[in-house]
Amino acid sequence: MALTLDDIDRNPELVSSFDYFEGMLIHFRPLLPNDELKLAEFLENLSPQTREFSTYNSYDLDEARELCFAINRYDKLRLVGLINNEIIIALFEFSLSIVEDEYERFAKKYNIILNEITDARFGPCISDQYQNRHLGCWLFEKIKKIARQMGRERLILWGGVLSHNKRAIRFYEKVGFKIFSDVFLNENQCECLDGICNLLE
Structure with a gap:
């Protein structure tokens, strides 16, 4: 039986772990309602460059409160990596719904039929000081397990x-995504590329 957002909300330990990475004990778990201040600090400390590549409405306590308020209210699962169980250094997001333009684009451009039951949207964000240290690749192995x-x-x-x-x-390519070469324009009219990762391979 597949885990649901309700299952995870009732028992976050189902998808939580403590493991060492480069000598640091990393707690990887779902975002919790009392994470507001930790998450605000994480967002506020993101550099302008990292913010350019992310999709949050703002990078402050208000946004952190919105993300915490949304826990198990919509179709999203957010997972965080913490040091000392206090400092958030990574935020990963799943959306368990597929939007209409993605259905259409994947079918038309790549001949791929998306399925909301077995597919999910994924977005990562890692603190600047922990980028380029293979933390994302290490955590993505945990993400694949949770998604399955x-x-x-x-x-x-x-x-x-x-x-x-x-x-x-x-x-993305390193962790197993196929990145397509066809460019599309996002809602901000920026040029983007689609990617897909088969978790069963």
Whole structure:
């Protein structure tokens, strides 16, 4: 039986872990309602460059409160990596719904039929000081396991990846995403590329 958002909300430990990375004990778990201040600090400390590549409405306590308020209210699962169980250094988001333009674009451009039951959208964000240290690759192995526990077979990039974000493209390809070469324009009229990862391979 696949895990649901209700299951995870009732028992976050179902998808939580404590493991060492480069000598640091990392607690990886769902975002919790009392994480507001921790999350606000994480968002506020993101550099302008990292903010350019993310999709949050703002980078402050108000946004942190919105994300915490949304826990198990919509179709989103947000997971955080923490040091000392206090400092958030990574935020990963799943959307368990597929939007209409993604259905259409994947079918038309790549001949891929998306399925809301077995596919999910995925977006990562890592603190600047922990980028380029393979933390994202390490955590993505945990993410794949959680996605499979939720009955997901494929992940697509949430909103794609900006076509000039070469570092992110390399990361996605390294962890198993196929990045397509066809450019599309997002809602801000920025050039983006789609990506998909088969979790069963």
